Amino acid sequence: MSKPSILLVPGSFALPEFYEPVINAVAEKGYEIQGLHKPSVGPTSGKAREGVAPPTMYDDAAFIAGEVEKLANQGKDVILLAHSYGGVPVTQSTKGLSKKERQREGKEGGIVNLAYMTCLVPAVGQTAKDVLATVPQEQQLDLKIDENGWMYHDPVEASAALVFSDIPKEEGEAWIRKFPRHSSLSFIGEVTHAGYKDIPVSYLLCENDLCIPANVQRDGIDLVEKESGRKVDVTSIKADHCPMAAQPEVVIEWILNVAAKY
Template identity: 50%
Template structure:
């Protein structure tokens, strides 16, 4: 039984090194893991790019390109991501599910979607629609530059929203390392729902302020209704960044998801 390959997609603003503990744990268990730097995330801390910010569809295209490359090698692929990543992950899988590819006589394909407190919209919805249920005065201040790149202006306030379980200085330093993120990406509608055809696991974060428990439950229920399939849900006592606030639970979840996906093939 061959081991699946994992593609990991970070949340909005967040650079891949922030997830190094999780990526190292997965690779240390003997699995191939590929981290994606989405086009909608700037190149380094507090920076965007000197051109118009790209769309969520650009992120999805990059994820799809990496997934197709691995699938063409005959590999089973797991897409795993955090927060905003749930949207381009879902969008990216058109034609790339293992069953879809098998029907076309092609090898490999995406066999599982693993969401870490992710935004997962229904067809026609967008990140902005989901987040509109939270009043603007409850969200940390974000500025947008002339090219459409967003910046978290108050790292301390943002840390209190997304990683409040960390010591305040540590949380603020974590957010201060964020790059800028494309504003356009939050306004792009989901046009393809990969979760309808591909099994889903969801890491439910019990102490998440950015995506509170009821918010997560609503998305899980939507996935189950759209797919007719039960979502594999695991709960941790973590905030919106459980790879930091509930590290062991998050790593255990990730490895269990990978093992279960491998055993199901």
């Protein structure tokens, strides 16, 4: 039985290379795994995409769907692995791409699992901004928007304290300074398709997350279970919002455990 392919969808402000230690370790175990550079994320640290309007969540979802389709059309089973904001376009992206849907059409391959790592998981009609509004005010990130509609972190110190609370202050601030800019429009696109209704879900719940607190994560898990009628495969760890930075080995183990089931 061939191993599933894994597409890792980073969070907001996050480049695929931020996840390289995790990606490389999973690849060493024989899995095809790729990190995706979403349209809503700037090209490099500190930069926005020039000459284009800030992409929307729907642009991200269409991009993800295209990458899934490439693999599915090769007959491959796919795990969509999302982090943080990545959970929103991943949820939106799956229409017609689940393995079950494709089987009904006589096609091979397709999505077999949605793996959410401390993610925003909206209901139909909700936006990323809506879910973030449920976070206590003192834990909400202070994001500025430039004249072209791209968000950035300011002050860096405050963001680092919330996003990277498990690592030394200086390291967290260095991470934030590596962040590209992120499209403000991506946070206001309403989900119109809930992929978790039809596709099995795994969730890495990060108990120490200050950006998406554990209770907000649990609300997302409860939503999935209610809408799908299935239990979510939850793994709970003592980690902050970016466990790939502070505890990469735990993230690697979780991904391998999820993938081994397919």
